[in-house]
Every structure is written in C-alpha cells, then in structure tokens.
Amino acid sequence: xxxxxxxxxxxxxxxxxxxxxxxxxxxxxxxxxxxxxxxxxxxxxxxxxxxxxxxxxxxxxxxxxxxxxxxxxxxxxxxxxxxxxxxxxxxxxxxxxxxxxxxxxxxxxxxxxxxxxxxxxxxxxxxxxxxxxxxxxxxxxxxxxxxxxxxxxxxxxxxxxxxxxxxxxxxxxxxxxxxxxxxxxxxxxxxxxxxx
Amino acid sequence: xxxxxxxxxxxxxxxxxxxxxxxxxxxxxxxxxxxxxxxxxxxxxxxxxxxxxxxxxxxxxxxxxxxxxxxxxxxxxxxxxxxxxxxxxxxxxxxxxxxxxxxxxxxxxxxxxxxxxxxxxxxxxxxxxxxxxxxxxxxxxxxxxxxxxxxxxxxxxxxxxxxxxxxxxxxxxxxxxxxxxxxxxxxxxxxxxxxxxxxxxxxxxxxxxxxxxxxxxxxxxxxxxxxxxxxxxxxxxxxxxxxxxxxxxxxxxxxxxxxxxxxxxxxxxxxxxxxxxxxxxxxxxxxxxxxxx
Amino acid sequence: xxxxxxxxxxxxxxxxxxxxxxxxxxxxxxxxxxxxxxxxxxxxxxxxxxxxxxxxxxxxxxxxxxxxxxxxxxxxxxxxxxxxxxxxxxxxxxxxxxxxxxxxxxxxxxxxxxxxxxxxxxxxxxxxxxxxxxxxxxxxxx
Numbered sequence: 001x002x003x004x005x006x007x008x009x010x011x012x013x014x015x016x017x018x019x020x021x022x023x024x025x026x027x028x029x030x031x032x033x034x035x036x037x038x039x040x041x042x043x044x045x046x047x048x049x050x051x052x053x054x055x056x057x058x059x060x061x062x063x064x065x066x067x068x069x070x071x072x073x074x075x076x077x078x079x080x081x082x083x084x085x086x087x088x089x090x091x092x093x094x095x096x097x098x099x100x101x102x103x104x105x106x107x108x109x110x111x112x113x114x115x116x117x118x119x120x121x122x123x124x125x126x127x128x129x130x131x132x133x134x135x136x137x138x139x140x141x142x143x144x145x146x147x148x149x150x151x152x153x154x155x156x157x158x159x160x161x162x163x164x165x166x167x168x169x170x171x172x173x174x175x176x177x178x179x180x181x182x183x184x185x186x187x188x189x190x191x192x193x194x195x196x
Numbered sequence: 197x198x199x200x201x202x203x204x205x206x207x208x209x210x211x212x213x214x215x216x217x218x219x220x221x222x223x224x225x226x227x228x229x230x231x232x233x234x235x236x237x238x239x240x241x242x243x244x245x246x247x248x249x250x251x252x253x254x255x256x257x258x259x260x261x262x263x264x265x266x267x268x269x270x271x272x273x274x275x276x277x278x279x280x281x282x283x284x285x286x287x288x289x290x291x292x293x294x295x296x297x298x299x300x301x302x303x304x305x306x307x308x309x310x311x312x313x314x315x316x317x318x319x320x321x322x323x324x325x326x327x328x329x330x331x332x333x334x335x336x337x338x339x340x341x342x343x344x345x346x347x348x349x350x351x352x353x354x355x356x357x358x359x360x361x362x363x364x365x366x367x368x369x370x371x372x373x374x375x376x377x378x379x380x381x382x383x384x385x386x387x388x389x390x391x392x393x394x395x396x397x398x399x400x401x402x403x404x405x406x407x408x409x410x411x412x413x414x415x416x417x418x419x420x421x422x423x424x425x426x427x428x429x430x431x432x433x434x435x436x437x438x439x440x441x442x443x444x445x446x447x448x449x450x451x452x453x454x455x456x457x458x459x460x461x462x463x464x465x466x467x468x469x470x471x472x473x474x475x476x477x478x479x480x481x482x483x484x485x486x487x488x489x
Numbered sequence: 490x491x492x493x494x495x496x497x498x499x500x501x502x503x504x505x506x507x508x509x510x511x512x513x514x515x516x517x518x519x520x521x522x523x524x525x526x527x528x529x530x531x532x533x534x535x536x537x538x539x540x541x542x543x544x545x546x547x548x549x550x551x552x553x554x555x556x557x558x559x560x561x562x563x564x565x566x567x568x569x570x571x572x573x574x575x576x577x578x579x580x581x582x583x584x585x586x587x588x589x590x591x592x593x594x595x596x597x598x599x600x601x602x603x604x605x606x607x608x609x610x611x612x613x614x615x616x617x618x619x620x621x622x623x624x625x626x627x628x629x630x631x
Contacts, residue, residue, distance in 0.1 A: 084587035261589035384572035
C-alpha cells in the first residue's frame, strides 16, 4: 500500500535541529503521529541518538519509554547519515523501524534527512519517506510544507535553537534534560509562528 | 538555559577553551564563536597559550567550513614556527577539508618518513581514507597502525566504530576489550562494551554485559547508563533463562536496579524536566511486571 | 541514634589518649625525680594507649563519609561525547560543509565531473576520464 507522509512543521523543524546540533554525526530518532487510511501524519518526534550505529540498550529503553507514553502513535523512525554524500539507508535505523512495526503491530515508516538539501536556498523537501514493501524499503510520497514553513525554519536556525535540543543520549548523561523537548517545542512555535 | 558564548568574560572563555582542548570534545561551532567574539579581541593576553589556541581554532574552523579562519590561523602559526611539522600537519588538514586528498596524502607520507615515531601523521592518513568513504581500507590501515602502536585506545575506539558501521558487532566488542585493557578504570569503555555485548545477544553475551555494567557502576556510581544496563540485562536473563534460581536472582537484581533509578529520578525537579514523573511511572510499572514474574 | 554512640566512643577515646600522654609524661617526670633510667612505659599506660587508639579508629570510621573503592573512575562526570570521541581521526565532510555556500560550488563542479564521466562512459569505452580541468579551476579559486 502506497502511503503518503506529511510531516508537520514542529517535528520537521525538530528533526532538522537535531541534525544541526550534531553536524558531523549521524542522528536517529522516533516519529510520533497518526495513520488515517493511506496517509500518515507525523505530529511529533523524539530525538534519540547522535551516532549512526546506536546500540540496543538505549534504543530498547527509549522505545519502551516512548511506547508507554504514546502507544500506537509511535509511527516510525527518522535518521540522517553522517556524510552528506551518503544516501544509503542506515541499517540500524531500518532494524529499529522493523522492531517498532512488531511492537505496535502495524507497518512503520522511515524518514531520511537529505543532508545535501539542507542549504537555506534549497527549496526541495529535505525529508524523504520510505515504507516497507516486502523485505525492502521503498520510497514513498511526502507532502511538503512549502516556502512559508522554510522561512520559519530559517528563523529558528538563525537563533541557534538547536543548542537547546536534548536527545535521549543527553538525558542519559544528565537526567535533568528533557528528551521530549517540551519547552523547546513551545519556543519553536513562538519563534517560527508555526501553526502546531 | 544554554550559555551565550558571545557574551562570556575573557577568563571564562580561556578556561572553557582549555577544558575543551583537554577533554577532546568536538564543539567546533562554539569554539569559533568564542574565538571571534571574545578571545581574538586580545590574543596577546593569552601569552604562550595563543599557539595551542590557534591550533584549536584552526581545526574548529575547518570543521565548520570556515576555511578563511583556518587560513588566518595557519598564517599566524607559520610566522611564529616556520619549520614546524605540526603547522605542516594543519596545512595538510586544510587540504583535506578542501578535498585535495592526494596532496594531503603526499604531505603526510613525507611527515611520516621524517618522524616515524609521531603517530598523529599516520592517523591522519587513515582519516583521509575515512573522508573518502573507504571504510574497508581504513580498517586495514588502522590494523597496520595498531601493530606498531598497540596501546592507543583512540585507534581501537575508531576501529570499533568502523566495525559497527560494517555491522560486525563481535569485532567491535574485541576492539573495545583492548580499550578496557589499556584503561581499566574508564567506566565509559566498560559501559560501551556492555552495550555491545548486549547488542550481540545470546545468553553468554548478556551475562558478560551484566558483568561489565556491574563493574562500571562499581567504579562510577553516578553512571545512569550502567544502571539502566543492569536493569535491561537482568530483565532479559530473568525472562529467557531456563534455570529457576538464576531467574529469581536476576529478577531481584533488576528490581534493585529500578529502585536505584527511581531514587535518582525522584531527585529531579519537574521544573527542569517536566517528563521525569512520566519516566518514574514507567519505571514503577516495569517493577510490577518484573516482580510479578 | 547510632551516630551519637560512635561520636561518644570517638570523644572518649580521644580523651583517653590525651590521658595516656599525660600519664607517660608524669611517669618520666617521676623517674627523673627518683633518678631511675627510663626503660619502658608501665604496661597499663601502653594497654590504655592501644585500646583507645583502636576505639578512636573504630569510632571515626563510622563518623566519616562512607567508604569509597580505591579504584575509581577518575572522570565520573564525562559525557559519552567526550569519552568516545576520536579527535585525531577527525574528518571535515559534514553537514556544515554541505550547507556552506563556498562548498556548493565545489559540489557543483564534482557533479559536472560525474556527469561528464557518465557521458564519456556511454559513448567511448576506453577513455580515461580524469577531470584535470575542474580541479585546476578549484585551485585558482582559493
């Protein structure tokens, strides 16, 4: 079944901020959203790790915590490779997506951030979505937010809000950090005037 | 809230740069900010520290695609140390950043010939392979390097990362075992080794993982990841073990780990982390599930 | 409650040690008065010293902070970013570079080079497509 994936402004910018906080490393995170028919709407995200090869313990922990909080709203995984020219699928991310499929008993989606499209004057969608087709992941259609959103995103990046983002690994180093980024989300909505 | 690096005092800036230099942490954008807004206003006040700071800023500049800043630093260093190999290494790193890999390679080979005992030039040759995405060749090169410089934990760590990228968790774990042999009191290495063994899976590996986590907690009681590691490994052993007494022991240990974690989370105020209550509830729920087994 | 007992033991043993010191000094003074050579302290003073020393050590070990292992991690506050970083192997091909306008020109040239290679591979089979011209342009650009 061919899904369409729409990523709302808030999780979209959080994903980009996660990539920008660690520009030299791969990132992996979870996607929260809703499925309706053949459309998947991503309404939130939880940044997990800033390495291309995240190991089982933090992933299992984070998945159980996030699944306990969001239940069936856990729809997939996002990732970005460390090297901009590398457009391959991260095997650790795909394995995590498969695991989420089995935990939530429904097919999950995979989103990749295309590093080469991160330039401010690029007007393409920076995210590419994939869904499972048999044993392989096939690219699927994404619904792009448009140039208004890109303007808001640029404002957020200028203010260097990525420094306030905390992922699950930051939380494990210092449990005071909130890896759900509630206060950052409020700031993002304010600064970029996203309609949440 | 996050520090605004452009507004800190000169002394704070100097201390921060020194701390980051010694820890070896990669915060290049912030280093460039601190340099441009604070320290470069009065570089002579650094005294002799200026040269190491320039080196640090140069590398940070290359890391943040600020080739102009890096060139500036290299020029200043070249004036002060005209025949230095260390400055030549920075020039070669600049060539790497601008993708002139062949020229950089030639410089490193010359430097290795001149000074075979300096391991940093050999490591840069490996870095060129990594930048070009030639992982298998990089693995071979690091193996050759490690035959000469056996006690370099950084090289073993890098090799471990490369094996993980090649999906070979077993070999990555062997590399990390070497790191642990070199620095047995580094709790991060032990914890990472525990993670790798847990990821490998299988009853023996999970028990090994548990042993590593327990040792990590012993030498670093504040490490949250190792506590979680003990919880996860004991939980897995309790669920999959066939031996009833082992199951019971593991269950008890898991519950104890949860108690330690709950203690830790209770000390966090909800103002700092509004989600800490949610995590506490989750842990309590886990406790009841494990306790009921 | 428990700590008061240990505090009591510590204070009593300290006072007892002071008392032993005073007794020893008194004993020497007495020996000097009676012009006897100093050989040994009397057995009761020695016994009291040893017992109060042991009691003092026992008491303070409970009053002081809990025991720590001798072999400890020297940097317990280190984050995973610091501990697992390999700065000597740093590479500069990262997102910041992908986003910087200076390097976009380099990338465009590389793409041109790649498309030239594809074209030449399609039309001729044996030609070596080493793009010397674009890299020279890059050199002069610096």
